[in-house]
Amino acid sequence: MSDTLIFSMEVFLNGLMAGVLYALVALGFVLIYKASGIFNYAQGVMALFAALTLVGIMDGQVPFSHLINAALGTDIHHFGWHVPAFIGIILSMGVMVILAWIVQKVIFRHLVGQEPIILFMATIGLAYFMEGLGDIMWGSDIKKLDVGLPQGINIAIDEATYGIFGYGFFIDNLDIVATIIAALLVGVLVIFSQYTKQGRAMRAVADDHQAALSVGINLNFIWVMVWSVAGFVALVAGIMWGTKSGVQFSLSLIALKALPVLMLGGFTSIPGAIVGGLIIGVGEKMFEFLIGPMIGGATENWFAYVLALIFLVFRPQGLFGEKIIERV
């Protein structure tokens, strides 16, 4: 077997793993779009905010400490305790639920029935607000996130592939964990949206706010629930990406990685987010490996969008998106 073929297999597998990480971010977008027709520009910032909150809680950091110290002349920064990761995740989830409730009460309750562009603009404002809030609450320094997830090369795969091909494949343990978590997450979300009362109500709300209200669906509850679930997905994405690079404000830019996934997979399909993520991940990695060296490299960002656009030519609604038929 040629070296190029062996290396291609390694790149292919790593592309799949990268795709899962992209899909984790895309899932949050899909959930909110599916339930409310809102393209949530703030999803990347939600991942950042969730990760900041988790690190802050785990490290016993006093929220708003700089503000408190400046106002009161005190010098407090930490409570002096360390919270285990599991409890930290639960408490962070609680914060995301409170945030979802506030977002619904303060912003979207007042925008029922508005044009999609107005809802989108509201999420842009929300993104900037949350970024500033995260900064004031937890500070802007880069934080190490350690919730006990394994990182580094998977020795078993390395040794097994070395035995077969004479070259050990690199697969990151963190990527393997992310894949397992994403699979579980998708399974639960699909079951929830297809087979539960709240899930069906969520889809009804997505179809038509006013019609859903008229049949007795509690719109406020559904939206709080959906934003809470999206907050949980953002927390999971924040943990995965934050473990790779430390929790920092550029984490909000991971949303850029989700856009081609959404274009390809469709904005309303949970399995579409996963399949789209895998296609984008594999596509960009293979293109970079095979074609990149001939054209100067650094092809991944733009190639993901080109790939998504090619799919759009043939399926404007994305691979799994709902076909919209409007009659005049």
Add this chain to the structure above:
Amino acid sequence: MKKTLITAAVAGMVAAAPAFADLTFSALSYRTGPYAANGIPFADGYQDYFTLLNERDGGIGGEKINLVECETGYNTEKGVECYESTKGEGALVYQPLSTGITYQLIPKATADGIPVHSMGYGRTSAKNGEVFRNIFNYPANYWDGASVAVKYLLGENGGSLAGKKIALVYHNSAYGKEPIRTLEEAAKKHGFELSLLPVDHPGQEQKSQWLQIRRDRPDYVLMWGWGVMNQVAIQEAVNIRFNMENFIGIWWSGSENDVLPAGDGANGYKALTFHNVGDDFPVFDDIQKYVVDSGKAAGAGDQIGTALYNRGLYAAMLAAEAAKTAQGIHGVSAITPAQMRDGMEALEITEAKMASLGLPGFGPSFNVSCQNHGGDGMVAVAQWDASAKSWGLITGFEQSDQDILNPLIEEDSAAFAAENGITPGCN
């Protein structure tokens, strides 16, 4: 009654307006946005040094310092807006803290007669003062960094890099591409094989690049990264078990922020620097006494001695020393931007001067002249100790390979002069 209220309001506004000091310095900083973690310590160091001069010495040459801070968010458009909105306040010099902003300010500041100091960033060929009359980039530039990295590796390999493989992982931008030409020339001269691995902004996903490094097994990896790209690259290097001793970053890839997220795995990682590290210098005692303890610190006072805080402090110190030089040349204390430019062009930094400032051994000695706006290209190598969570210099300040760099600077600056109709010269 109405008239009285209006009068009182106007009087209040006049009283609340800032008093214009005689020496105004600008701080184009970024305390918000994706790069705030790096912008804050630099801005704190820059501001704290000027506060120290005001509090301890009463300013510079008897003139109080007025620091005008403007938030750029590390965004080129905002940076230019900051320049336009603050230049009317009489700023003596601009330090844009961004290669993108620097490129935009080169023609504007030159036309306005205001000097720009891009310390360790910006357009490398601005070292040629005969072409770039108002632009300064002392004490070192990117090409100096690339050259000294090669020089250091030569020293590690008994003076020969023949047959060695060096990979450059770089931010796919004008900044990241800066060292390529120098490294290509060095590869020809010293016989090593250079491979180029661009990383797209912002650099959160670098699997392809590090898989290639794992396959190709270069002897050394150099990095020109920024922001999240640095942390991800160092973590990926740890993941593929690349020897950290053989991984060297430029100074913008050499802060505590870059290595701390990788934990113990980052131990041994190296970075280039044009100033010293740590807080074991007398000036920090003064900063503690006159700035931090008196509640006048720019931030929480927790950044002192970090790599980027020290760089901000060093930038402020060089600006202050240039202002002193300008005051000496022109015999006035309230200098203008044009006079500041003269001071920068006549700046002499000696070890005796550094020691008198409470910064012995903090930076290299160098002179600036009309022909040379970039200093002598003296760069050191620092290494990260993960257990102590600190940087330490492992070399002295070494000069870059002038035989390689001077022709490149001459060529690039000549092209700029031709494009812009500039006749090189010192008059």
